[in-house]
Amino acid sequence: PHKIPAGKLGYVDMRPFAVANYQKQHLDCLICLGGGGTQKNALRLMKEGLNVVTLPKTIDNDVWGTDVTFGFDTAMAIATEAIDRLHSTAESHHRIIVVEIMGHNAGWLALGAGVAGGADVILIPEIPYDIEKVAEAVLHRSYVGKRFSIIAMSEGARAIQETAGAEPTAEETPHSEGAEAAPEPVRCQESVSMKLARRLEELTGLESRVTSLGHLQRGGSPTPTDRLLATRLGTSCAELVADGVYNVMVAVRGDECVPVPLEEVAGRCRTVPPDHPWIRSARLVGTSFGD
Known part of the structure; x- marks a missing residue:
């Protein structure tokens, strides 16, 4: 939202509009699904005062803090x-x-x-x-x-x-x-x-x-593995929001879905270790x- 292409005008920062609409709608939380760019933009909105929860969705599987992302499989x-x-x-x-x-x-x-x-x-x-x-x-x-x-x-x-x-x-x-x-x-x-x-x-x-x-x-069409993973992450996200837990990414760690502080995730890339x-x-x- 901080860098929306606007033709000859170049880029426009839409964060003030996003914050205003969030407040106008009396929203409790903004849920963002995506990869590295989404995590960084969610952090920017968090710093503007919005409650945010993110889910790791990318085919690249490179979101830091989670074992796997849905879309990858x-x-x-x-x-x-x-x-x-x-x-x-x-x-x-x-x-x-x-x-x-x-x-x-x-x-x-x-x-x-x-x-x-x-x-x-x-x-x-x-x-x-x-x-x-x-x-x-x-x-x-x-x-x-x-x-x-x-x-x-x-x-x-x-x-x-x-x-x-x-x-x-x-x-x-x-x-x-x-x-x-x-x-x-x-x-x-x-x-x-x-x-x-x-x-x-x-x-x-x-x-x-x-x-x-x-x-x-x-x-x-998503694979059954991705469908199951997205369902698990989505339900875990809903539980966190219901409990008032915000400003986290729902990550997969082993067999569990756990919240990870968004500040630890945004701007970092999970690459393949040489000894994988x-x-x-x-x-x-x-x-x-x-x-």
Whole structure:
């Protein structure tokens, strides 16, 4: 609400209007569902005097303070199915296929779908990759008779050669849920996955293709797991509001839904730890992370 696009006027701060409407309606609490950007905006409204409770909803699974966010499992299922489907054409045509998956700052989605879908290479923001090592992994598969490779790549993944102090811009990461940049006109530009595919063709001599899943990951019918999770978080939220507990996010911790102070959550990102069990399992079955 602090930064609403208003055409030629630039941005307009709508917080005073939000506060006035909240008071006019005699509301007890504002419940906000969303990812990192939503948590930060909820904190801003809290500082304006509103009672706020938030729920962690994002396909990126990167909200700090909770074990999981609802929306993640559904998006992971969509990305996994896409990888499953792409195996057929990759194998029959002896191609490298780079699957670009959402995830600006955190690689949970590409990692989960990559492991579940049997990707041969997984590239995530938390592990900068060496393009030469990615090419080596692809060529090794070719040498042992596996003349195709599937690469699951987060949109925020970066090569070691590109990370020397450089931060990705909002322009480079148009799908990020937490981005607060102004809407940009549609334009053609080479994505990180296109750059990777082009370079791999040069290094390996193998034909490469790119599939960007884009906003397909953010819609559709939710999985039963997400439906159950959203129901649990929603009922826990209602109980907190009924008890007068405000200015918290309802988080999943183990088997419980617990309140976490919003000030501890907003502005922080939950990234994939380098020793996460999913990474360890992927490495044990021969998946390359390009490092």
